Amino acid sequence: MxxxxxxxxxxxxxxxxxxxxxxxxxxxxxxxxxxxxxxxxxxxxxxxxxxxxxxxxxxxxxxxxxxxxxxxxxxxxxxxxxxxxxxxxxxxxxxxxxxxxxxxxxxxxxxxxxxxxxxxxxxxxxxxxxxxxxxxxxxxxxxxxxxxxxxxxxxxxxxxxxxxxxxxxxxxxxxxxxxxLHAYEVKCAVCRLRHGDLLDAAHITADSEETGLAVVTNGLSLCKIHHAAYDRNLMGISPNYEVKINQGLLEEIDGPMLKHGLQEMHGTHLMVPSDFRERPDRDRLQARFDVFLAC
Incomplete structure (x- = not known):
C-alpha cells in the first residue's frame, strides 16, 4: 500500500x-x-x-x-x-x-x-x-x-x-x-463542431426560471459562439428546429467568423438527437423564439 x-x-x-x-x-x-x-x-x-x-x-x-x-x-x-x-x-x-x-x-x-x-x-x-x-x-x-x-x-x-x-x-x-452533449453526440447542434471542450449545454428555458429544469429536452448542445448568440437573442431557434439570425446581424459586414459562423447559419436546420425522447421541447422553443422575435 x-x-x-x-x-x-x-x-x-x-x-x-x-x-x-x-x-x-x-x-x-x-x-x-x-x-x-x-x-x-x-x-x-x-x-x-x-x-x-x-x-x-x-x-x-x-x-x-x-x-x-x-x-x-x-x-x-x-x-x-x-x-x-x-x-x-x-x-x-x-x-x-x-x-x-x-x-x-x-x-x-x-x-x-x-x-x-x-x-x-x-x-x-x-x-x-x-x-x-x-x-x-x-x-x-x-x-x-x-x-x-x-x-x-x-x-x-x-x-x-x-x-x-x-x-x-x-x-x-x-x-x-x-x-x-451525450444526446447530441458531442456536436454543436447548429454548426456540427465536434470539439467537446468548445461545447456548452445551453438552456432553452433559463435555469433561473422555475421551469428551467436541467433535463435534456430543455437543453441544446452549442459551441461557445452559438451559445453566446442564443443567450443574447442574436440567434433564435424556431419550434420547427429552424435557425434564425437577427436581421441587424445579417446586414452587418465583418470578418469570416460573422459570415460563416453566424450569417450562413440563417435558415439552416438544427441537428437533433436521434432519440425522440431527447429532442428539444417545442413549447419551450416557441416561448424562447417569441423573445427572439421581439428583440
Missing amino acids: LELAADLALRQEIMTALASRTAESGGFLTRAELSSFSVGGQTRRLIDSSKGIWNPRDLNATLSIVSSPDGPYDDRDVEGGLFRYDYRAGTVQGDNTKLRRAMQLQLPLILLRKFETGAYIPIFPVYVVDDDATRQQFVVAVDEALRFIGARGELSEVERRYAETITRHRLHQAMFRGMV
Missing part, C-alpha cells in the same frame, strides 16, 4: 488527467474508458467491475463511488448542499471500511453519476465529511469549499444557501452538460 503522501499525489494526478479527458469528451465517460484509464503512462481502473465502491488494493482508501438513479440505494442530494451516499448493504464494514477511511484521512475521491447504461459523469474531487451510522449513510461534500463550513445540522442560513448554490453548480450543471 502506498504511503499517504504518494497516495494523495496519485489521486491528484488521476484527477488532473480526468479533468482533461472529460473536457474533451463532453463531460461523460463510458464504463470501458473508466475501466482502462491512462494516467502517467500507466493504465488504471477508476470504477469497480461490479460494485458501487471502488477500493484499489494499493490505495489507503476508496477512489470512487457510483451513484445510479435506478440503483438499489437511496443516494441523493440533501438540504444544505451535501450529498448522502448509502452504505454498501449487508454490513457496516466490508467496502464501507475504506470509504470511512477516506473520511478519516480526508482524501479526495471521485463521484461517478450514472445517467444511462454504461455512461457516467465524473464529479471530483469530492470528500466524505461525515458518517451517519444511524441512517447508514456517508455525507459527501461535492466541492472542497464545503468541507469545513459546518458540521451536519449546524449550518447557518447563509452557509446553507451558499452550499446549495455550489452543489447545484457542481452536481446538477455537470449532469446537465454531460447528458445534453
